[in-house]
Amino acid sequence: MIWRGTSLRTRLFALILTPLVLMAILLGYWRYTTAQETSEELFDRTLLSAALAISRDVAISDGDALLPSTRDLIEDVSGGEVFYHATGPGGIYITGYAYPPALPGGSADEGYAPRFFEATYRGERVRVLSVTERITMDNLTADATVTVWQRLADRQAFAIELAIRLVAVMVALLVTLALVVWFGVERGLRPLLDLQDAISIRSPNDLSEIRRPVPVEVQGIVRTLNRLFGQVEESIRAQQVFISDAAHQLRNPAAAVQSMAEAVRDAPTMADRDLRTAELVNAARASARVADQLLSLERLKQPVTQTAPVEYDLRALVQEICADIGPSVLSRGIEFELVAPDQAIPVCGDRFFVAEAIKNLIDNALKHGGDGLSAISVHCACDEVAARVTVADDGKGLSPEQRDAAFGRFSQVEPSDGSGLGLAIALSVAEHHGGSLVIDQVDKGASLTLTMEYDP
Secondary structure: OOOOOOOHHHHHHHHHHHHHHHHHHHHHHHHHHHHHHHHHHHHHHHHHHHHHHHHHHHHHOOOOOOOHHHHHHHHHOOOOOEEEEEEOHHHOEEEEOOOOOOOHHHOOOOOOOOEEEEEEEOOEEEEEEEEEEEEEEOOEEEEEEEEEEEEHHHHHHHHHHHHHHHHHHHHHHHHHHHHHHHHHHHHHOHHHHHHHHHHHOOOOOOOOOOOOOOOHHHHHHHHHHHHHHHHHHHHHHHHHHHHHHHHHHHHHHHHHHHHHHHHHHOOOOHHHHHHHHHHHHHHHHHHHHHHHHHHHHHHHOOOOOOOOOEEEEHHHHHHHHHHHHHHHHHHOOOEEEEEOOOOOOEEEEOHHHHHHHHHHHHHHHHHHOOOOOOEEEEEEEEOOOEEEEEEEEOOOOOOHHHHHHHHOOOOOOOOOOOOOOHHHHHHHHHHHOOOEEEEOOOOOOEEEEEEEEOOO
């Protein structure tokens, strides 16, 4: 959600720099603590060097003065001023600042090892080193103690200065990297922008493939766009063919309805008018039937129908259809038989369109069975994976080799009064429900089987 409406350039910029900034913060914190530890160690060594140098000078000069090199060391030491205090045998003051920081607890009996500690000197926290050595002065050998100390604030300032230098370098690197990323991403995305410009100048009727060279990462998008363009172009072509075929198929029924309406108007007698009125009604029904079939076929071309799939009993549906159509078939002197199992056959789908497909199979047998048609049978069955409805007749016959002509829209194997849409609709219904419609190989007549997924 936070990326909605954000440019790809900004996303890449944030995705690349965010972890780097976080890493820089962690690295800066680690480097600051390391600088503190390093400065403590360096300053402690400096204090030790200063203490040993002062102790040496006290021994050499018999406590009179410090050598110039030692003074230079104390004055030039990094990190701030160093204070010192030296005492000779018996604790006699020799040189340095008076009143040095006292050892913690006042104990001085710790041998000759250097002793580091922190204390307060003139209201400031200091780091103190006390060193005791045995020296000889005026033929007298005794212990001399040198105490040196330094302000902790000076050490902190030195550590902060080191950290600031590091931060400055890291900030400079991050800024440089940010500029490189920002303008580098812009340059890297230039092929996408060029592709956008190339597509934007196309006319609405130009659905040809994109042949512009693009980076490997974008080739998948271009292939998808080309496939989409092809599908849209095919869909537009199918729509145009459909509109053309529909106009052609509806023109004849419309002309027939108009002609019969004029004949009814001009009928010389009431008997002629009644006859022509009945013909007009039949023509209007045929025209409405063609329009309904066209609408059904168009709806079936969509990925899903408007009606949500529901579970229903296919056997009950077939029985209901046969009960409605049976009297009309029997009235024409044609035997009509339904063979169905005793148990229900649950399937899932659009009940309305499945009923339309089964009706079309029966209507196809009636219209294309020919003069020799004497019997139509409807078989409903299922197995573990599929449910089947087979409509068979003993008419002219239909072979699997005639599939293209039989299942094509507005096409027929032989001329008849049908619209050529019935089997095309049945095939679309079968495919829409994950099934199939096949022409069975039989010795006599025609047999078509509609198969759908079984939902036990």
